[in-house]
Amino acid sequence: MTAIRTARDRARAELTQEIKAEARRQLGEHGATQLSLRAVAKELGMVSSALYRYFPSRDQLLTALIIDAYNALGDAADAAVDPAAEPRARWQAVCRAVREWARAHPHEYALIYGTPIPGYQAPPDTIGPAIRVALLLAGLVAEAFATGSLVLPGPDATPLPPALEAQATALGRQIGTDVPPLVVTRVVVAWTQLFGMISFELFGQYVGGMDPAEPFAAYVTDELADYVGLRSPIPA
Amino acid sequence: MTAIRTARDRARAELTQEIKAEARRQLGEHGATQLSLRAVAKELGMVSSALYRYFPSRDQLLTALIIDAYNALGDAADAAVDPAAEPRARWQAVCRAVREWARAHPHEYALIYGTPIPGYQAPPDTIGPAIRVALLLAGLVAEAFATGSLVLPGPDATPLPPALEAQATALGRQIGTDVPPLVVTRVVVAWTQLFGMISFELFGQYVGGMDPAEPFAAYVTDELADYVGLRSPIPA
DNA sequence: TGTACATCAGTGAACGCGCGTTCACTGATGTAC
DNA sequence: TGTACATCAGTGAACGCGCGTTCACTGATGTAC
Numbered sequence: 001m002t003a004i005r006t007a008r009d010r011a012r013a014e015l016t017q018e019i020k021a022e023a024r025r026q027l028g029e030h031g032a033t034q035l036s037l038r039a040v041a042k043e044l045g046m047v048s049s050a051l052y053r054y055f056p057s058r059d060q061l062l063t064a065l066i067i068d069a070y071n072a073l074g075d076a077a078d079a080a081v082d083p084a085a086e087p088r089a090r091w092q093a094v095c096r097a098v099r100e101w102a103r104a105h106p107h108e109y110a111l112i113y114g115t116p117i118p119g120y121q122a123p124p125d126t127i128g129p130a131i132r133v134a135l136l137l138a139g140l141v142a143e144a145f146a147t148g149s150l151v152l153p154g155p156d157a158t159p160l161p162p163a164l165e166a167q168a169t170a171l172g173r174q175i176g177t178d179v180p181p182l183v184v185t186r187v188v189v190a191w192t193q194l195f196g197m198i199s200f201e202l203f204g205q206y207v208g209g210m211d212p213a214e215p216f217a218a219y220v221t222d223e224l225a226d227y228v229g230l231r232s233p234i235p236a
Numbered sequence: 237m238t239a240i241r242t243a244r245d246r247a248r249a250e251l252t253q254e255i256k257a258e259a260r261r262q263l264g265e266h267g268a269t270q271l272s273l274r275a276v277a278k279e280l281g282m283v284s285s286a287l288y289r290y291f292p293s294r295d296q297l298l299t300a301l302i303i304d305a306y307n308a309l310g311d312a313a314d315a316a317v318d319p320a321a322e323p324r325a326r327w328q329a330v331c332r333a334v335r336e337w338a339r340a341h342p343h344e345y346a347l348i349y350g351t352p353i354p355g356y357q358a359p360p361d362t363i364g365p366a367i368r369v370a371l372l373l374a375g376l377v378a379e380a381f382a383t384g385s386l387v388l389p390g391p392d393a394t395p396l397p398p399a400l401e402a403q404a405t406a407l408g409r410q411i412g413t414d415v416p417p418l419v420v421t422r423v424v425v426a427w428t429q430l431f432g433m434i435s436f437e438l439f440g441q442y443v444g445g446m447d448p449a450e451p452f453a454a455y456v457t458d459e460l461a462d463y464v465g466l467r468s469p470i471p472a
Numbered sequence: 473t474g475t476a477c478a479t480c481a482g483t484g485a486a487c488g489c490g491c492g493t494t495c496a497c498t499g500a501t502g503t504a505c
Numbered sequence: 506t507g508t509a510c511a512t513c514a515g516t517g518a519a520c521g522c523g524c525g526t527t528c529a530c531t532g533a534t535g536t537a538c
Binding site for chain 3: 507508509510511512513514515516517518519520521522523524525526527528529530531532533534535536537538
Binding site: 247283287 | 510513514515516517531
């Protein structure tokens with residue numbers, strides 16, 4: 001990043017943040033597809049063309065919002081991890097933090113985990129921020145595996161068909177772990193379940209059924225910890 | 237519904253369908269929030285005000301599309317059920333059909349399972365169509381339970397906390413089954429996993445990881461059948 | 473420290489476009505007798 | 506079967522609005538000497 005030295009640089013950095021903050025605020029009113037540069041500028045007391053000094057196009061503003069959202073979620077997840085805690089407790093803390101962030105920022109959540117914006121192509125620099133939570137969850141499991149505390153699937157577990165085994169092996173290698181492919185697959189299942197559950201909750205699918213979703217969410221993350229092999233605390 | 241007797245009635249019914257078909261087609265190009273009555277009318281060679289003879293507003297057209305999408309998915313799921321098959325095979329057939337319908341109609345899927353349209357309030361007559369798949373899945377489990385073939389969770393399963401137990405009991409009663417609340421909860425988990433997985437696949441979250449998702453999807457629906465207690469076929 | 477010049481933020485008008493919805497109308501289709 | 510009237514589909518103009526983006530410009534801030 002550029003060093004901030006002059007008053008001009010400082011003003012520029014501040015206004016860039018203010019533009020993003022106002023855009024974030026307006027996401028909630030009309031959704032990402034309707035995000036309007038003119039409306040953002042008006043709210044900030046500027047003329048719409050002035051925004052082009054900060055973002056070269058509407059899509060680039062969207063990209064900045066997307067990256068910020070992934071990073072805000074990633075930061076919230078990271079912050080929930082107590083390094084002194086057991087892996088299972090950390091797993092649950094991460095799941096809880098992810099859900100809480102999503103509930104506190106539903107429109108930013110929808111921006112990154114909802115329907116893709118038609119005509120918008122996410123640039124490659126969104127990838128890193130996008131996979132932070134998945135990597136964090138996988139890392140907890142990998143660590144438990146490395147220290148020998150991971151409960152591996154028993155012999156009665158459904159074995160992976162060859163195509164999936166190959167994919168899971170490649171994926172494990174890609175994220176730098178030697179966790180067995182069956183466990184890698186289970187982490188993907190758990191990651192999917194976590195976000196599927198949050199999406200269903202925020203998008204209204206549980207209304208009239210599992211609503212409020214708090215007890216359900218707590219139960220599910222618990223089951224998921226078992227499923228990936230993070231040991232239950234010894235019962236009292 | 238009104239009986240169709242005159243040429244006028246027939247033309248009206250046909251054009252209503254054509255409007256919805258064209259609107260569905262345009263969903264894919266610009267997304268639901270951007271669905272434009274003027275563009276639909278133009279494509280059909282009509283003037284935009286003519287659409288108001290068929291749908292009193294844009295939102296009512298959207299509602300019709302939403303109900304149609306839920307019903308098309310519900311029909312696809314129903315059609316996948318072979319009444320002669322075992323419950324487990326039917327479960328897998330439904331899961332497969334749901335995923336296939338979603339892949340074949342990604343924009344209609346996004347319309348009903350993606351980000352809610354800002355400012356749009358779904359009217360009550362969307363509820364019935366919306367819960368068809370969940371009811372179908374729950375029905376398969378209920379039937380297996382009624383005939384005694386359901387494998388109930390063992391004593392080592394995580395028991396439900398009281399708040400969730402109450403919700404799951406109420407939900408079971410609501411859908412008219414006496415399946416134990418723990419199993420009701422598992423059906424909700426499985427339903428969530430199925431759609432969470434499809435959303436992740438269609439919305440691009442598996443790209444670079446579990447992509448293509450076909451082997452993963454097949455494996456997951458298999459695991460889900462075990463999880464809700466639908467018996468595995470006897471191994472050869 | 474002072475001056476000349478370069479850089480940059482923000483303005484305001486304009487381009488060309490699209491939107492949902494209303495309204496008075498024309499002409500075709502259907503109905504009652 | 507023929508006629509008078511009612512119903513309805515579709516037209517075209519208009520209302521009032523918002524959009525992203527470009528461009529020549531003014532005036533303030535920063536830099537080099």
